[in-house]
Amino acid sequence: ELQVVESGGGLIQPGGSLRLSCATSGFNVSGNYMTWVRQSPGKGLECVSVIYSGGRTYHAESVRGRFTISRDNSKNTLHLQMSSLTPEDTAVYYCARGGRGSPKYYAMDVWGQGTTVTVSS
């Protein structure tokens, strides 16, 4: 069964750091593009980070320089290292599997239940 399960969320003070993890099963994390998508309270979906099958990464302007997406092929796990967190980063963070090709044409077909990050003092 194809599955992704997020972990690592929690309450963190502004300026702090947090590392999210996404355990996958049923497929190789290196064979697909993988994303972190967040939904802040009262707002829509935002794709914050993408890692392509070839290893190239892309981060949205809102998190560039603060967030880093990575994967551990040996453990089939995706990570999101977040630093310099602000209250605007408060959201539910979803891990999602993209297709085996470019996100220009391939959708995200497997989603986790999300992990909640709350940035507050």
Place this chain on the structure above:
Amino acid sequence: QSVLTQPPSVSGAPGQRVTISCTGSRSNIGAGYDVHWYQRLPGTAPKLLIYGNINRPSGVPDRFSGSKSGTSASLAITGLQAEDEADYYCQSYDSSHVLFGGGTKVTVL
């Protein structure tokens, strides 16, 4: 404001047909990139509803259909049911990044 523009809300009575538009530009939908649609039921994770502009994943009822023309795409729900009350998001690609529309809340009257 999202680069992909969706109406904030649409509503319809059970059995009716509703459509949700997703308006982009020449750098995303108009560039030939595919549009996908996701359904987010209250309290649940997003679910892929339509991929590649017009295709339904296995298990998605055929009352959901997608289309694309020029710089826009649409999602239609025919025979609206109470269980269709949810948020719907279009998604495409632009400037090296995955983009979502702002989302549309569908209310079943």
